[in-house]
Amino acid sequence: MEETKKVKVLVVDDHPLMRVGIAAIINATPDMTAVAQTGSGEEAVKLFDQYRPDITLMDLRLPGMSGVNAIRTIRSRHAQARFVVLTTYEGDEDIHQALAAGAQGYMIKGMPHEALIDALRRVHAGGRFLPQPIKLALASRTPDADLSSRERQVLALLVGGKSNNEIAAELGITEATVKCHVSVILRRLNVSDRTQAVVVALQRGLLHL
Amino acid sequence: MEETKKVKVLVVDDHPLMRVGIAAIINATPDMTAVAQTGSGEEAVKLFDQYRPDITLMDLRLPGMSGVNAIRTIRSRHAQARFVVLTTYEGDEDIHQALAAGAQGYMIKGMPHEALIDALRRVHAGGRFLPQPIKLALASRTPDADLSSRERQVLALLVGGKSNNEIAAELGITEATVKCHVSVILRRLNVSDRTQAVVVALQRGLLHL
DNA sequence: TCCAGCATCAGACTTTCGTCTGATTCGCAG
DNA sequence: CTGCGAATCAGACGAAAGTCTGATGCTGGA
Numbered sequence: 137m138e139e140t141k142k143v144k145v146l147v148v149d150d151h152p153l154m155r156v157g158i159a160a161i162i163n164a165t166p167d168m169t170a171v172a173q174t175g176s177g178e179e180a181v182k183l184f185d186q187y188r189p190d191i192t193l194m195d196l197r198l199p200g201m202s203g204v205n206a207i208r209t210i211r212s213r214h215a216q217a218r219f220v221v222l223t224t225y226e227g228d229e230d231i232h233q234a235l236a237a238g239a240q241g242y243m244i245k246g247m248p249h250e251a252l253i254d255a256l257r258r259v260h261a262g263g264r265f266l267p268q269p270i271k272l273a274l275a276s277r278t279p280d281a282d283l284s285s286r287e288r289q290v291l292a293l294l295v296g297g298k299s300n301n302e303i304a305a306e307l308g309i310t311e312a313t314v315k316c317h318v319s320v321i322l323r324r325l326n327v328s329d330r331t332q333a334v335v336v337a338l339q340r341g342l343l344h345l
Numbered sequence: 346m347e348e349t350k351k352v353k354v355l356v357v358d359d360h361p362l363m364r365v366g367i368a369a370i371i372n373a374t375p376d377m378t379a380v381a382q383t384g385s386g387e388e389a390v391k392l393f394d395q396y397r398p399d400i401t402l403m404d405l406r407l408p409g410m411s412g413v414n415a416i417r418t419i420r421s422r423h424a425q426a427r428f429v430v431l432t433t434y435e436g437d438e439d440i441h442q443a444l445a446a447g448a449q450g451y452m453i454k455g456m457p458h459e460a461l462i463d464a465l466r467r468v469h470a471g472g473r474f475l476p477q478p479i480k481l482a483l484a485s486r487t488p489d490a491d492l493s494s495r496e497r498q499v500l501a502l503l504v505g506g507k508s509n510n511e512i513a514a515e516l517g518i519t520e521a522t523v524k525c526h527v528s529v530i531l532r533r534l535n536v537s538d539r540t541q542a543v544v545v546a547l548q549r550g551l552l553h554l
Numbered sequence: 555t556c557c558a559g560c561a562t563c564a565g566a567c568t569t570t571c572g573t574c575t576g577a578t579t580c581g582c583a584g
Numbered sequence: 585c586t587g588c589g590a591a592t593c594a595g596a597c598g599a600a601a602g603t604c605t606g607a608t609g610c611t612g613g614a
Contacts, residue, residue, distance in 0.1 A: 151433075152457055154360070161365060175455075246361065284590065286590075294540070297544050310593055312595085315571075315572065318572075319573070329600085345547060508600070509601070522562055527601085528604095538570085539601080558614100559612090560611085566603100570599105570602090573599100576594085580591085581588105581590090582589090
């Protein structure tokens with residue numbers, strides 16, 4: 137068995153136990169090896185520079201720098217870098233962001249681990265890998281889902297449970313303007329009041345608690 | 346090394362990769378062995394009967410029967426059964442429920458895996474194990490947090506984004522009564538409107554999306 | 555037995571929410 | 585250059601939401 141031919145994988149996940157499991161699966165595959173692992177996005181960037189893995193297996197929910205930002209940062213320096221995102225399914229927004237950032241594969245924690253190896257193989261071969269449910273979630277995305285930055289700002293405050301008045305104070309604008317933004321947000325998210333807006337924002341992963 | 350002296354652990358988690366990691370850590374510990382594993386609460390009950398493990402490592406978020414219900418079911422038949430809950434921290438309610446159901450230990454995914462072994466040892470020795478942040482979360486719990494079953498029902502509909510009117514229709518009561526329930530819920534959760542109620546309910550794990 | 559708590563309802567009142575109409579400014583793409 | 589969309593504000597309106605007072609029936613524990 138020639139070591140140099142093994143596919144080098146960098147594992148990024150904030151759960152140590154999960155990293156152990158992933159590494160075990162990868163290292164049990166004869167032509168793959170987990171060369172390094174970490175629980176932080178910042179360290180992932182450093183480790184990538186150091187080990188130049190063929191594929192990076194990346195969780196999105198990380199303390200500090202998010203997985204998406206880590207992908208963006210690494211890709212800005214290494215355009216050929218390939219990523220498989222590994223996460224518990226948390227709404228279509230995460231998926232969309234990750235793919236936009238340059239991920240080639242998406243794997244859901246909780247799928248049988250053969251699927252993980254399959255995904256790694258396909259992505260390493262230059263292809264893509266998206267599970268069926270992920271494809272469906274992306275297909276059902278309406279383009280209206282993209283809010284302006286100001287609207288996302290207001291939505292964040294809505295999720296914080298703020299009233300129109302408080303939001304106005306916090307943003308230094310009038311309540312009338314806030315109402316206007318809220319109305320637009322409701323239309324874009326296709327809901328009829330702020331409570332529903334909060335629920336779908338959390339469901340779709342537009343914001344995190 | 347005498348096999349019969351090993352501490353037998355049953356692993357219950359719906360993420361296969363996580364199970365692999367947990368089992369690897371346990372089996373790497375000389376005096377412990379992961380005798381069985383599953384991703385479902387129902388199967389956990391069967392496997393317990395079959396293997397009689399010394400400790401069951403239980404995730405709370407499972408498809409089908411919840412981890413808490415699995416603990417309750419197993420305990421009703423085997424009062425001496427010991428449990429360590431292993432979960433991503435999702436609010437004080439889960440913890441409270443799990444301990445009330447009879448768990449002796451609580452471990453957060455994302456802690457170093459030495460801590461897991463430590464927890465298993467202590468619980469197997471007849472003790473308890475609660476990480477510091479968990480203790481704090483439990484300490485800051487107000488007794489007001491317990492809602493009546495009717496109130497929980499209303500809260501669930503609030504989280505569903507329903508209006509008072511829709512809730513009234515769904516429960517077959519008057520809107521006046523719904524308003525009354527909502528008022529009580531707001532006071533109990535210590536918030537001032539339904540949107541905030543939804544947010545804290547999700548934060549504290551009173552309800553799941 | 556009696557009180558406390560839960561669930562139910564009603565009316566009235568204030569505040570907030572959400573919509574609508576209409577208007578101004580700014581930057582950017584065609 | 586022109587127009588479109590974002591962001592800003594205003595006023596006014598109806599519809600919800602939330603509070604308060606007060607009242608009834610039921611259950612279960614002290």
